[in-house]
Amino acid sequence: MRTILLLEDDDAIREVIHLILEEENYNVVSFSTVAEFSSRDENINADLFLLDVMLPDGSGLDVCEQIKSVSNTPVLVMSAHATLKDIESKCVPSNFIQKPFDIENLLRQVKAHVAK
Numbered sequence: 393m394r395t396i397l398l399l400e401d402d403d404a405i406r407e408v409i410h411l412i413l414e415e416e417n418y419n420v421v422s423f424s425t426v427a428e429f430s431s432r433d434e435n436i437n438a439d440l441f442l443l444d445v446m447l448p449d450g451s452g453l454d455v456c457e458q459i460k461s462v463s464n465t466p467v468l469v470m471s472a473h474a475t476l477k478d479i480e481s482k483c484v485p486s487n488f489i490q491k492p493f494d495i496e497n498l499l500r501q502v503k504a505h506v507a508k
Contacts, residue, residue: 394439394506395419399429399455400470401447405491409442412495413502426450438465440506445471445479456483466505 396418400406406422413420421436423429426449441459443452456467460483469479472491479488486505489498 393417393419395421395436396440396442396502396506397429397432397436397438398422398442399424399426399447399452400442400444401425402444405444409498412499416499416502418502418506424448426452426455429455440502441465441467442502443467443469443485445469445474451482453479453482456485460484468501468505 396413398406398409398420400409400422401424403424406424410420410422421432423432426447443455445452452469456469459465459467466486468487468489469483469485470489470491470493471479476488479485487501489501
């Protein structure tokens with residue numbers, strides 16, 4: 393089973409994404425803050441990272457940059473406020489998902505990057 397690490401501070405959005413991805417037979421491990429994410433079990437091998445940009449205790453872009461410095465694992469970044477052009481100077485994700493997002497597009501993106 394493929395594992396996705398999800399970092400999203402909005403409870404409702406996090407729960408919806410978590411449920412949708414579990415329905416598609418992904419193992420989803422969710423975090424609501426950068427601190428929670430940073431103190432995760434390092435033995436969890438992610439097949440994909442799904443990160444929000446604006447978080448209460450930091451930026452998903454910083455997390456993306458950290459992941460990219462040590463791993464080739466795909467990173468999808470989500471934001472309601474930023475655009476791909478805004479974030480590319482800080483982090484170059486595998487792809488960008490604009491919020492509010494279309495569920496079918498989210499699933500297409502996840503499947504495309506987890507399959508690689």
